[in-house]
Amino acid sequence: MTPLTKAAPQQNAFAAPHLQPPLLEVRDLRIEFPGRRGTLTAVDGISFSIAPGEVLGVVGESGAGKSLTGMAIIGLLEPPGRIAGGQIRLEGERIDALPHEKMRRIRGRRIGAIFQDPLTALNPLYTIGEQLVETIATHLDVNPAEARSRALALLGEVGIPAPEGRFDHYPHQFSGGMRQRVVIALSICAEPRLIVADEPTTALDVSIQAQIISLLKRLALDHGTAVMLITHDMGVIAETADRVAVMYAGRIAEIGPVREVIHAPRHPYSAGLMGSIPKIALPTDDSGAPGTGPPGGRRTRLVQIEGSMPRLNAIPPGCAFHPRCPKRFERCLRERPELIRTGTTDAACWLHAPDTART
């Protein structure tokens, strides 16, 4: 199967992704929900970009606006939600205000989508082979025989054993992990330049989750596909992403290289988020002796962020995180911070403003 490997695999293998022109650029994106009691702003002026071959992780707690951002990019924002401002550019072309029919042709062809629940993403009445062939024939100029052989190659590529035997099976005959593989095969069948994956592993068991993560990572590397990986699981991000954006109450709190954000978070919210994740702390390997160095876990308290994320209709003025922030000071209550560069990371926190007195 040549078509799959044709997409210049070497191009991105070693190049630093950040140096290339972005494949996806989101600028000042604002998503609103007009309602009877006023308009709610769910995503409030966020900007980021993804380079070819790069995996951008987007983390945050429920209600932070991460899935809405993904939906806006795919053009599947459910009314009454609407894009109220800003731009989304795919390979330089604006896609945020395209008519329905044009967007439909981009979706699937140039942007692939993977959702959390692999069962609802597949049509239960058609075999997976039919669904793949239909999708391929819709987006690519191929004859039925080519479409079929391409579908088989895709199933093999996403790790479904004996694809010929599984081709005529219905979705219910697959397990959760295998279904998610089929969904991934569907989303990459037209070799999209960008994949938006919204919680692709959340419904799966850990052992299957690891398989899906490495599959996504390999696709990004081999085909130079840009991946926007939306999840609440920092472990998945740490394993997969090159850069990560931490979202809080509709804004980006911090965005930067994944190592930096995990090991040296600049924003107090990211720091709290990292601290609150239970970790399996093992005695160091060289200590050896049994019973020494009990895992840090038991009886040590997890870092906890007091309170919970504000509701959309009650986002505090100034920095939205200030009521929960242990490091807040006067300015945080009044002024909303924009992203401020510190090192290789951008953090929306007044602690990093050049004119904040450092003590």
Place this chain on the structure above:
Amino acid sequence: MPRTLLELDEVSREFDVSRPWLNRVLEGAPHQVLRAVDCISFELQRGETLALVGESGCGKSTVARLIVGLYAPSHGRIVFDGRDLAAPGAAALRRRMQMIFQDPYASLNPRWRVRDIVAEPVRVLGLASAETEIADRVSELLTQVGLAPEDSDKYPHEFSGGQRQRISIARALSGKPEFLVCDEPTSALDVSVQAQILNLMTELQERLGLTYLFISHNLAVVSHIADRVGVMYLGRLAEVADANELFARPKHPYTRMLLDAIPDLKMTGKRRTPVAGEVPNPLDPPAGCAFHPRCPHAGERCRTERPLPIAHGKSIVACHAVAEGRIE
């Protein structure tokens, strides 16, 4: 007072999942029995936390339901504080245990005020009769779980997921139990809220001397809260060990695989051995050791003979390869 609070002795639970009678007669479909819990035994000491982990469908929630009496065991005995829970008159023992459920959106009655939700066990178990006494108890419980006494007039929808889980905990505690069965109590919560609930549960255990059975699929959460851990696979216990021991030196190949599959936050860049395969169909479990089709150490004996749990040091492991010393 004996140290052992709860003992499961070769407990099994089967579910009849056959097609309807008419199909069986007309199509000759066979009787089908799903063995969700297959002959498992463990003990739980007073004041400790035992966690059961495993992937979906391994039977861990069924164990929880067997213990609190939502299901009756098909075989075996469950002994609580020295008395068989199936014996006549043992229902009173169940007053000493309570359960916390996974989904705080489904486990609280949306039409009841928090006050009534938390007071229900008090009334049912007859722990207090005077209304003022009950109100005091509710306030005390809400304070204990980090809510305000004024919250007792609100309805569940006015609370966030984490606060609702606090309400569930207050309700569980109101019956003054000594043993709590927690079925995935934090898996519906965001990670920062999960930390709050785990911290709360640890505090309550220390303050009230509670014993926990903690069911979870998340090994990191388990390593944080458990004293001992039981790893389940396809209805059987693969390994039971002290938490420290299990995470530092896992013995059973399945435990090793599970630990290996956890995404690595430290990003040490270590290569993970790719995990092959999936959990087999529980209606038709493999012969011998249930894990053998996925096990890198499987031998001839593993395919035919079911391994029995054997003590290795302080761990109990059901694996031929470990028993024969084929793997460290």
